[in-house]
Each structure stands twice: as C-alpha cells, then as structure tokens.
Amino acid sequence: METTTTTQPPIGTIAKIGQHDGQTVIIRGWLYNLRESGKLLFPIFRDGTGVIQGVVPKSQVTPETFETIKNLTLESSVVVTGKVRADKRAPGGYELDVSDVRVVEKVPVDDPFPISLKEHGPDFLMEHRHLWVRTPRQTAILRIRHEIIRAARNFFDERGFVLTDPPILTPAACEGTSTLFPVNYFEEQAYLTQSGQLYIEATAMALGKVYSFGPTFRAEKSKTRRHLTEFWMVEPEVAYAQLDDIMELAENFISHIVQSVVANRRDDLKAVDRDVTKLENIKAPFPRITYDEAVKRLQEGHQKGQLETRFEWGGDLGSPDETYLSSQFDRPVMVHRYPAKVKAFYMEPDPGNPELALCVDVLAPEGYGEIIGGSQRIGDYDLLLQRIREHGLPEEAFKWYLDLRKYGGVPHAGFGMGIERAVAWICGLEHVRETIPFARTLTRIYP
RNA sequence: UCCUCAGUAGCUCAAUGGCAGAGCAUCCGGCUGUUAACCGGAGGGUUGUAGGUUCGAGUCCUACCUGAGGAGCCA
Incomplete structure (x- = not known):
C-alpha cells in the first residue's frame, strides 16, 4: 500500500488569519453567504472566530471544485483550503484564494437554512435560537x-x-x-x-x-x-x-x-x-x-x-x-x-x-x-x-x-x-x- | 394580574368593505470584484381560530388563541 507523504497545510482560524498571510491554510467552518458574478464566485466562510470572503475564479480551480462551490447551500459545513491574501477591499483585511473545498454536510436545497441575511421578527428568531x-x-x-x-x-x-x-x-x-x-x-x-x-x-x-x-x-x-x-x-x-x-x-x-x-x-x-x-x-x-x-x-x-x-x-x-x-x-x-x-x-x-x-x-x-x-x-x-x-x-x-x-x-x-x-x-x-x-x-x- | 399594540406566502411587510400583492429567500437563466451584490424569469396563500354583520370581509363586530413591550415586582 502506498503512503501519502504530501504535507497538509496548517489549520488556521479566521480571527488570526493575518498570521498566515501569503500561506495556504485550511479553514474548518460553514458557508455564511455566497455571491457570484458569472465565472467568479465569492463564498463567505465563517468558523466561529470570524468571517472571511473566498475568491474563486473559474479559470483557477477544477470544474468540479467550481461546481461544488457554486451549488453550495448556506450554512453547509465545509473544510476549505486556500491561500491567504491581504486585500484592502476586504472588511477583515484578508481574503482567501480558494483552491479546494470539502463539503462535510450539505444543507438540503429544498429545506434551506431558515435565518436569512435579511431582517426577522423577534418571535421567529427566538423560535430558531x-x-x-x-x-x-x-x-x-x-x-x-x-x-x-x-x-x-x-x-x-x-x-x-x-x-x-x-x-x-x-x-x-x-x-x-x-x-x-x-x-x-x-x-x-x-x-x-x-x-x-x-x-x-x-x-x-x-x-x-x-x-x-x-x-x-x-x-x-x-x-x-x-x-x-x-x-x-x-x-x-x-x-x-x-x-x-x-x-x-x-x-x-x-x-x-x-x-x-x-x-x-x-x-x-x-x-x-x-x-x-x-x-x-x-x-x-x-x-x-x-x-x-x-x-x-x-x-x-x-x-x-x-x-x-x-x-x-x-x-x-x-x-x-x-x-x-x-x-x-x-x-x-x-x-x-x-x-x-x-x-x-x-x-x-x-x-x-x-x-x-x-x-x-x-x-x-x-x-x-x-x-x-x-x-x-x-x-x-x-x-x-x-x-x-x-x-x-x-x-x-x-x-x-x-x-x-x-x-x-x-x-x-x-x-x-x-x-x-x-x-x-x-x-x-x-x-x-x-x-x-x-x-x-x-x-x-x-x- | 392590568394596560396598549400586533397576527396576510418560508421571512419582513402592503392591500378605501369590491380580482390576494411586493421585497427577500428558494429554483432556472445572465454577469470576472461582488459587499444584506445586481439584472431577467418561475413556483409559492384555509389572511391566527370560531362565530356574526353584509350582495360581498384580509378589512367591520364579538369571543378566544398566540406574540410583542409597558406597569407592578425585580437583577
């Protein structure tokens, strides 16, 4: 049996992502939001410590990875590999150039995450606390x-x-x-x-x-x-x-x-x-x-x-x-x-x-x-x-x-x-x- | 316990007593720098419940249910 000798990138947290500027890291978390513009995807990930935007140009990843991210539902759990890059446009100062995504559990398409980014009333929110x-x-x-x-x-x-x-x-x-x-x-x-x-x-x-x-x-x-x-x-x-x-x-x-x-x-x-x-x-x-x-x-x-x-x-x-x-x-x-x-x-x-x-x-x-x-x-x-x-x-x-x-x-x-x-x-x-x-x-x- | 207000699509809300609507979400399509992205299209309803008034009720009346925030009491 062959053994894999590939070294895994380090696991980072979004709150301290600046420590990994320029490096490839693994983020373990959830998909917070997904924006797309044609052949460019902007998945936003959260990991409990913070939120970071990923950038996925179609030309830079495999077709499978692109499709996987494009079809992700909000709050699906994911393990993301990407390279940290400082960017003035990012609210947190850094973005993640995503190279790979492993979906841990996908939220069902026909039963989406109930809390949207829009406003909700207190009763609804408390019911879904x-x-x-x-x-x-x-x-x-x-x-x-x-x-x-x-x-x-x-x-x-x-x-x-x-x-x-x-x-x-x-x-x-x-x-x-x-x-x-x-x-x-x-x-x-x-x-x-x-x-x-x-x-x-x-x-x-x-x-x-x-x-x-x-x-x-x-x-x-x-x-x-x-x-x-x-x-x-x-x-x-x-x-x-x-x-x-x-x-x-x-x-x-x-x-x-x-x-x-x-x-x-x-x-x-x-x-x-x-x-x-x-x-x-x-x-x-x-x-x-x-x-x-x-x-x-x-x-x-x-x-x-x-x-x-x-x-x-x-x-x-x-x-x-x-x-x-x-x-x-x-x-x-x-x-x-x-x-x-x-x-x-x-x-x-x-x-x-x-x-x-x-x-x-x-x-x-x-x-x-x-x-x-x-x-x-x-x-x-x-x-x-x-x-x-x-x-x-x-x-x-x-x-x-x-x-x-x-x-x-x-x-x-x-x-x-x-x-x-x-x-x-x-x-x-x-x-x-x-x-x-x-x-x-x-x-x-x-x- | 008392007072006030509210209940309509999954969510947030419109609709003079006269055809049940929009935005968001979801699905389909478009877009290489989006920031709750945007643009086009589609599906989606026992209007809290029960009764009443009326030619006709989401709308008016009565009761009830549920929720909200204020009083009292407290941290």
Whole structure:
C-alpha cells in the first residue's frame, strides 16, 4: 500500500488569519453567504472566530471544485483550503484564494437554512435560537458575555475571594416572596433558588471573602425587555465588610469588567454598534447619592414635567424613576440607604436612622436600570429573628441562617450583579433575551 | 394580574368593505470584484381560530388563541 507523504497545510482560524498571510491554510467552518458574478464566485466562510470572503475564479480551480462551490447551500459545513491574501477591499483585511473545498454536510436545497441575511421578527428568531446564535451579531454578543464573566471571576480571584457554589435546589424562599419555581423533591416541596446569598453568607464566615456565580430563577410574571425567568448572578460576600466597603468593591468591579471588555473585545463591540467612548468613561469612583437625595431629584423631575407621577418618600424606585436618575450621570450611579420597609429582611439598619437600611443599588447609565443590589447584613441574632417574624417567614427554615449569628456573627456585606443586564448595558442591546445563549422568559422555554 | 399594540406566502411587510400583492429567500437563466451584490424569469396563500354583520370581509363586530413591550415586582 502506498503512503501519502504530501504535507497538509496548517489549520488556521479566521480571527488570526493575518498570521498566515501569503500561506495556504485550511479553514474548518460553514458557508455564511455566497455571491457570484458569472465565472467568479465569492463564498463567505465563517468558523466561529470570524468571517472571511473566498475568491474563486473559474479559470483557477477544477470544474468540479467550481461546481461544488457554486451549488453550495448556506450554512453547509465545509473544510476549505486556500491561500491567504491581504486585500484592502476586504472588511477583515484578508481574503482567501480558494483552491479546494470539502463539503462535510450539505444543507438540503429544498429545506434551506431558515435565518436569512435579511431582517426577522423577534418571535421567529427566538423560535430558531439554536440557529440564530450562528449569526455575526449574536456570536459577538456571546463573546462579550464570555469576557464579562471571565473578567468578573478574574476580579475576585485576584483579590483572594474563594468561589463557593450555593445550591440550586432550596428548601424555602431566600427572600420570602412567592416568585419561586416549585420542584417535587422526592415528594417534598422544594424550590429553585432565587439567590445564593444566604448560603454564601455561611461560606463567608468560613473563608472570609467568597463569591458565587450561578443561575437563579424567578417565577415573576414580568414580560419586559429586562426580565428573564432564569438568569445568572455573580455575588460576592465579605466578612467584616460594611456598606462603604462593598460600595467601593462594586464600583471597582464594574470598572474592571467594562475596561476588560473595551480592551479585549473591541471588534465585537463594533459588531453590535456600541458607542465605545461611553464605555471608556466607566471608571471608578462612581457618583453616590442617598435615597433621600434621589427622592429630591425625582420630585424635581416631576416638577419639570419629566416624570409622570410625583415620587413620595418611602416607596421603592420604579423603572421610570431609575431611568430618570441614571440619565443624569455618565457612569453608574450608586443609590444607598433606602427605607428598610421596601428592602429585604436581612439588611442592617442604619445606626444614624434605623428607618433606613444599609443597602445600595447600582443603576447603569442609558436607562438600563438596576444591575447591582447589595447591602450590609444584619449581625445581631435577636434583630434578625425579629425581622424573620415580622416578614412572616418560616422560622424553622431559617434556623441555620440564624446560627450564623449565634456562632461568631460579624458585620458582613455583599452584593449581586445580574449578568444579563450587565451584558445588555455593555453591548447596548434592546433586550436581555439576546444576552444569554438560550433565554427563558415568561412565554418561552423552547428551544 | 392590568394596560396598549400586533397576527396576510418560508421571512419582513402592503392591500378605501369590491380580482390576494411586493421585497427577500428558494429554483432556472445572465454577469470576472461582488459587499444584506445586481439584472431577467418561475413556483409559492384555509389572511391566527370560531362565530356574526353584509350582495360581498384580509378589512367591520364579538369571543378566544398566540406574540410583542409597558406597569407592578425585580437583577
């Protein structure tokens, strides 16, 4: 038997195709588009890292290769051999002079790829999300999401935080609301978690500085561009930290994430038409206003006719209120010390005014609303027990949580950031459904 | 749960109560530098569902279904 000694060209990726300028490489990917002009074909290939146009003059390839490419259907998988050539006309700077194509799997002619290059409506796109994710804008968003998560973990890892994963199946409501997904747990009632916070308070008492990163679930019947029923949160929790400490942590955290995306995913930001200069501004420190001052600003807004209803002290900020407040700043604004009444049961009262809670919401600019909520947690056993009773929570379910105060409780604080809202803001997206590979919303659990 | 809007070809959308249409996609043909290529041609329809008004309903009325984004609630 004869052995072939022909050396194979190297396998290249489109994102780093410039390294192979002038060389013959193999690209393994899919046909993104095909334009033709008589005896000249322009197949556009994608490989997950980018897109490159191939050039196929009929005179330069075998008739079989020419016919194969000419008859290719969009999104057919192909292994392409070609010579990389720098070209000023190419959007990416390089073109591929194709010499050979091997078709791995051809998309059927009578059942073409449903996502065309033209516009589609949101319902159609979501129904085909498994295919929609292949398109350039969606891959750019998913790479930015990855960078945000990478930067977030990197931020905590470098500061000595330990990743501790809280459970996803929980015996009771974390925050005592009725927005949980019930699960049958061996004939016992259980729920999908709505926050890992209570559990990382426990690991913070073990390890000092901890964080969690995982999915959370809300059965809330919200259908807006800001809501998913399943979303990811990153939550740090720090023993001996007070409100001011985590406010500083939060602003440095957000700065780090945004600047990482600006530095490492500039092309992807361009692909989603993001105004990068707005992101370059996002550097700590961030403006801080008290709830009291926020109320004052909202009432002024109403007087000027920019807000429909007059905001009264004591309520929680609504979505239009957040948009109005954040529009007054060019970076995220931190609103702190809300009335304890409108916040969760576990928040430490402000010693200066026990009606207020030592908490902070970080509102993203450009109307993206709350991306971080955080607080100092109650340290005193008796006060915590009192709050649990006031909120009508099942005391037995919180026995372990109370133990954290009984056995060496300390002041501690933390916050949670919703990944999808951060991605939506950083990418400048209309809707959070594009920020996660497979969004779960009130009306959709397929695909 | 409430409010508002929408549903017509595979997709995006037109159509004064009077013949069901266009662009894109698909197929056939043309073009050696195209950039969501372009030019010519072809096929493609139970107008969301059920009822009602009318000589006649995609269009008007009622109910329902589905979706959208806003409120509330939240990240």
